[in-house]
Amino acid sequence: SQQGEEDPQALSIQEGENATMNCSYKTSINNLQWYRQNSGRGLVHLILIRSNEREKHSGRLRVTLDTSKKSSSLLITASRAADTASYFCATDAGGQNFVFGPGTRLSVLP
Amino acid sequence: KAGVTQTPRYLIKTRGQQVTLSCSPISGHRSVSWYQQTPGQGLQFLFEYFSETQRNKGNFPGRFSGRQFSNSRSEMNVSTLELGDSALYLCASSPRRLQSDTEAFFGQGTRLTVV
Numbered sequence: 415s416q417q418g419e420e421d422p423q424a425l426s427i428q429e430g431e432n433a434t435m436n437c438s439y440k441t442s443i444n445n446l447q448w449y450r451q452n453s454g455r456g457l458v459h460l461i462l463i464r465s466n467e468r469e470k471h472s473g474r475l476r477v478t479l480d481t482s483k484k485s486s487s488l489l490i491t492a493s494r495a496a497d498t499a500s501y502f503c504a505t506d507a508g509g510q511n512f513v514f515g516p517g518t519r520l521s522v523l524p
Numbered sequence: 525k526a527g528v529t530q531t532p533r534y535l536i537k538t539r540g541q542q543v544t545l546s547c548s549p550i551s552g553h554r555s556v557s558w559y560q561q562t563p564g565q566g567l568q569f570l571f572e573y574f575s576e577t578q579r580n581k582g583n584f585p586g587r588f589s590g591r592q593f594s595n596s597r598s599e600m601n602v603s604t605l606e607l608g609d610s611a612l613y614l615c616a617s618s619p620r621r622l623q624s625d626t627e628a629f630f631g632q633g634t635r636l637t638v639v
Contacts, residue, residue, distance in 0.1 A: 443624065444624050444625065445623075445624040445625045446624075447624070447627070449628075449630075454612065454633070454635070455632050455633065456528070456614055456630035456631050456632045456633055457614070457616075457628070457630040458630070459627045459628065459629070462625065462627065464625070502567065504624070505624065506623070506624030512622070512623075512624045512628075513569065514559075514566065514567040515566070516566045517566065517567075
């Protein structure tokens, strides 16, 4: 079973609005990463957050991590049409290569 | 610096055939990992190669195999293709073993269609 589970599965918002995606995981982690994938293409790394961190920022991205709830959220502020993509969280699972969740499909409408 | 290059980009094969996909990592990267992406199963880890040795393997049948060359380029082979092997195959490279604190750099993928 996948370690990370994103929700919602799909999200549609208007340009300029904020988008929030969540990732929940089952076992303790050391690190969590977020990636973006434009339709049918490769994944691009967005941000890494370590288990001892609670929040990280990168441009319009804000990631939080709550280890007590085993969850992370990715916030994209002031979304643009170019943010339309699928977003995946990746976590480590018992020392194995990091495992990707099923992803959230974000559509930003002009 | 050139990114991760996967060839070919698209491939159509017939059931029962075999296929070889290629991945050239970013210069200096020694780890190459392979993933299969399908709408139903999402992104699933196939295997990781580092310094020409398979270091980790996902839960895939023996029909899926790979290798890595001394220049870190990697190939993935699927034998006796099945319809269910139709997928986007992604490779990712990193300068060191792929761990959860390592950024993975992905190629554009090879879209394999089995008919």
